[in-house]
Amino acid sequence: MILLTWYLILSGVLFTIGAVGVLIRRNAIVIFMCIELMLNAVNLAFVTFARQLNSMDGQIFVFFIMTVAAAEAAVGLAIIIAIYRNKATVNVDNINLMKW
Amino acid sequence: MPYFFGCSYLDLIGYVLLFPLAGTVINGFLGKKLNKAIVGIVGCTAIGLSFIVSFFVFIDLLKLAPEHRVFEKDYFTWIGSGAFEAIAGLQVDPLSVIMILVVSGVGFLIHVYSVGYMHDDDGFYRYFTYLNLFTFSMLLLVLANNFLLMFIGWEGVGLCSYLLIGFWFEKKSASDAGMKAFIVNRVGDFGFILAIMLIFVTFNTIDFTDVFHAAPEHLQTGSFIATMITLLLFVGAVGKSAQIPLYTWLPDAMEGPTPVSALIHAATMVTAGVYMVVRCNVLYTLSPFSLTVVAVIGGATALFAATIGLAQNDIKRVLAYSTVSQIGYMFLACGVGAYITGIFHLVTHAFFKALLFLGSGSVIHGLGGEQDMRKMGGLKKYMPTTHTTFLIGTLAIAGIPPFAGFFSKDEILLDAFTKGSLLLWGLGAFAALLTAFYMFRLLFMTFYGKSNMTKHVEEHVHESPMSILIPLLVLALLSILGGFIGFPTASAINSFLAPVIGGGHHSMADGGNLHHVSNSLMFSMMGISTGIAIVGILLAYLMYIKQPDLPAKIVGKFKLIYKIIYNKYYVDEIYDATIVKPTVKTSFILWKIVDVKIIDGFVNAVARIVELKSEVLKLFQTGYVRNYALSILLGGVIIIVCSLVLL
Numbered sequence: 001m002i003l004l005t006w007y008l009i010l011s012g013v014l015f016t017i018g019a020v021g022v023l024i025r026r027n028a029i030v031i032f033m034c035i036e037l038m039l040n041a042v043n044l045a046f047v048t049f050a051r052q053l054n055s056m057d058g059q060i061f062v063f064f065i066m067t068v069a070a071a072e073a074a075v076g077l078a079i080i081i082a083i084y085r086n087k088a089t090v091n092v093d094n095i096n097l098m099k100w
Numbered sequence: 101m102p103y104f105f106g107c108s109y110l111d112l113i114g115y116v117l118l119f120p121l122a123g124t125v126i127n128g129f130l131g132k133k134l135n136k137a138i139v140g141i142v143g144c145t146a147i148g149l150s151f152i153v154s155f156f157v158f159i160d161l162l163k164l165a166p167e168h169r170v171f172e173k174d175y176f177t178w179i180g181s182g183a184f185e186a187i188a189g190l191q192v193d194p195l196s197v198i199m200i201l202v203v204s205g206v207g208f209l210i211h212v213y214s215v216g217y218m219h220d221d222d223g224f225y226r227y228f229t230y231l232n233l234f235t236f237s238m239l240l241l242v243l244a245n246n247f248l249l250m251f252i253g254w255e256g257v258g259l260c261s262y263l264l265i266g267f268w269f270e271k272k273s274a275s276d277a278g279m280k281a282f283i284v285n286r287v288g289d290f291g292f293i294l295a296i297m298l299i300f301v302t303f304n305t306i307d308f309t310d311v312f313h314a315a316p317e318h319l320q321t322g323s324f325i326a327t328m329i330t331l332l333l334f335v336g337a338v339g340k341s342a343q344i345p346l347y348t349w350l351p352d353a354m355e356g357p358t359p360v361s362a363l364i365h366a367a368t369m370v371t372a373g374v375y376m377v378v379r380c381n382v383l384y385t386l387s388p389f390s391l392t393v394v395a396v397i398g399g400a401t402a403l404f405a406a407t408i409g410l411a412q413n414d415i416k417r418v419l420a421y422s423t424v425s426q427i428g429y430m431f432l433a434c435g436v437g438a439y440i441t442g443i444f445h446l447v448t449h450a451f452f453k454a455l456l457f458l459g460s461g462s463v464i465h466g467l468g469g470e471q472d473m474r475k476m477g478g479l480k481k482y483m484p485t486t487h488t489t490f491l492i493g494t495l496a497i498a499g500i501p502p503f504a505g506f507f508s509k510d511e512i513l514l515d516a517f518t519k520g521s522l523l524l525w526g527l528g529a530f531a532a533l534l535t536a537f538y539m540f541r542l543l544f545m546t547f548y549g550k551s552n553m554t555k556h557v558e559e560h561v562h563e564s565p566m567s568i569l570i571p572l573l574v575l576a577l578l579s580i581l582g583g584f585i586g587f588p589t590a591s592a593i594n595s596f597l598a599p600v601i602g603g604g605h606h607s608m609a610d611g612g613n614l615h616h617v618s619n620s621l622m623f624s625m626m627g628i629s630t631g632i633a634i635v636g637i638l639l640a641y642l643m644y645i646k647q648p649d650l651p652a653k654i655v656g657k658f659k660l661i662y663k664i665i666y667n668k669y670y671v672d673e674i675y676d677a678t679i680v681k682p683t684v685k686t687s688f689i690l691w692k693i694v695d696v697k698i699i700d701g702f703v704n705a706v707a708r709i710v711e712l713k714s715e716v717l718k719l720f721q722t723g724y725v726r727n728y729a730l731s732i733l734l735g736g737v738i739i740i741v742c743s744l745v746l747l
Contacts, residue, residue, distance in 0.1 A: 023729060023733070096723050
């Protein structure tokens with residue numbers, strides 16, 4: 001039996017990798033994938049606690065998150081494609097129209 | 101009671117105001133497109149109709165019993181705020197009826213006159229718009245049933261006075277004179293506003309009837325509040341009616357068209373102060389000190405202005421100083437408690453002074469704009485009608501029986517003698533001597549003697565057209581007959597106005613006028629004042645007809661005095677040096693240093709500081725999503741750590 005702690009550590013590591021990726025990477029697609037990674041890290045934590053507490057609530061949350069992530073993927077990729085068509089790049093440093 | 105569409109004529113009082121207002125609106129908005137004939141007809145008709153309504157109101161009022169001759173009509177609540185309430189309402193009583201008859205009657209004649217006088221002016225429609233607006237404001241002033249509404253009329257006439265003095269605003273002197281009139285009037289208006297506030301604070305109402313009803317119970321005779329209210333009101337009257345020390349604007353107001361000088365700056369507006377004092381007679385009676393001030397200022401102004409009139413050469417300026425002087429007489433009468441006499445003189449003065457101004461206008465018109473009397477002379481044969489009417493006006497103002505001015509001026513002198521003091525009588529009597537002198541000086545210099553006109557003017561001099569002569573003739577008739585409304589032994593105006601004085605206490609009014617004066621005193625006073633007038637006339641005759649070189653000799657002897665009088669006692673210069681210049685200088689300092697450096701500097705400094713701080717704060721707003729995401733993450737971590745530690 002693998003300890004609960006290990007699952008949570010894995011979840012934390014995945015989340016941190018994702019967060020760091022969002023912060024330091026410049027490629028929009030990579031940032032986007034990092035966000036997905038963070039979401040899935042959270043999913044893992046939910047599932048772990050659901051099993052531990054013998055409650056279905058956490059698992060149901062996971063389904064919600066997956067649904068939202070799927071919708072987000074559709075919208076997010078569409079935005080990235082639109083940006084690429086506009087600027088011929090997906091480097092976020094060049095996407096700075098809002099900067100004063 | 102006659103009924104008109106089911107209501108008495110008194111109910112139609114609003115139309116007295118409505119017609120001039122309608123005339124203003126029509127001429128003001130459409131006048132530019134209408135031709136001059138229509139503009140003139142609209143302007144005159146408006147005032148004519150107003151006069152007709154006033155007349156019927158007067159007839160209706162006469163049918164009521166004397167003690168019931170007060171009619172108030174409230175239209176709507178104009179301002180209602182807590183305890184303060186100002187109602188747009190009109191009050192018809194003997195005093196206001198006399199005033200609206202004079203204003204609309206003389207106003208109508210002057211409108212007709214103006215059609216001829218202003219015919220060649222480009223601003224014809226503008227002129228009639230202002231003149232109608234003036235008549236409206238003046239009627240509002242005298243009809244209002246509370247202080248605030250009266251103040252609106254008061255300011256309205258001030259505005260029209262400004263607009264009409266500066267009517268030829270391309271001329272700098274005219275626009276300067278307009279501003280001077282307006283600013284000097286503001287000083288007086290300030291006193292008036294304070295008085296209204298004080299009245300409200302004291303009586304909790306500004307309605308005439310309520311205030312005058314409450315005053316005798318509320319205030320003790322000679323109390324501080326009564327004195328303050330009346331003195332502040334009098335400050336307003338001094339400004340509007342051009343008395344010492346605020347009279348300087350009136351002579352300059354002669355820059356306006358002559359009919360304006362006749363209507364506004366002689367017959368009606370400048371007498372508003374007298375009307376106001378008489379309207380508030382209940383309050384004034386409560387303050388003997390204020391009455392003394394009124395009488396002294398009035399008497400002093402009467403004499404002071406008359407002396408200046410001696411040495412002026414501009415025909416209109418002589419008349420202007422004579423107006424100041426005559427209004428001084430009215431205040432003198434009010435100051436000794438003879439309010440009715442003051443109003444009586446106001447009415448007769450309106451007739452003969454309007455006549456004199458219009459006559460001078462006719463002369464100026466005939467001479468193509470010349471106003472200097474030294475360049476006139478011998479006009480009698482060129483302008484016979486103008487001469488005749490002018491002579492009547494001059495006799496009236498000089499106080500020769502049976503012309504209008506004789507009765508009213510004589511009564512004022514009599515009242516000053518019996519109720520005032522010998523000093524006040526002396527002031528008035530000496531001013532009367534001077535009046536007779538300078539008015540006949542004016543008459544002789546203009547119409548008699550040899551002609552001093554330039555050749556060019558002499559060829560073109562002509563009698564004025566009918567639209568100018570008819571008003572002159574009507575006013576001349578009024579100047580002859582007007583005095584009989586106050587005939588000493590059977591004074592119609594006395595009994596008519598009596599209910600207005602002293603809030604209806606008849607004893608006061610009856611005792612106040614002539615009834616206690618013995619006939620012998622009355623007739624000897626009449627003899628004295630006529631004698632004084634004749635002496636003045638003979639002096640003028642001697643100096644300007646018999647020995648035309650005499651004035652120059654006298655001037656040569658009293659060079660200094662002449663110079664002082666000729667320069668109007670340097671009052672304008674003194675005001676300029678002590679008030680105008682320092683004000684301008686202080687304003688300049690306030691502008692250049694306080695405003696530009698301190699106030700603007702402060703505002704700019706605040707903006708500069710914000711800008712500098714923003715430069716720092718700007719750095720936080722990089723525009724990179726990852727920086728924001730990092731702060732979100734850090735924030736989340738801090739919150740989690742904190743909650744873990746704290747829990």
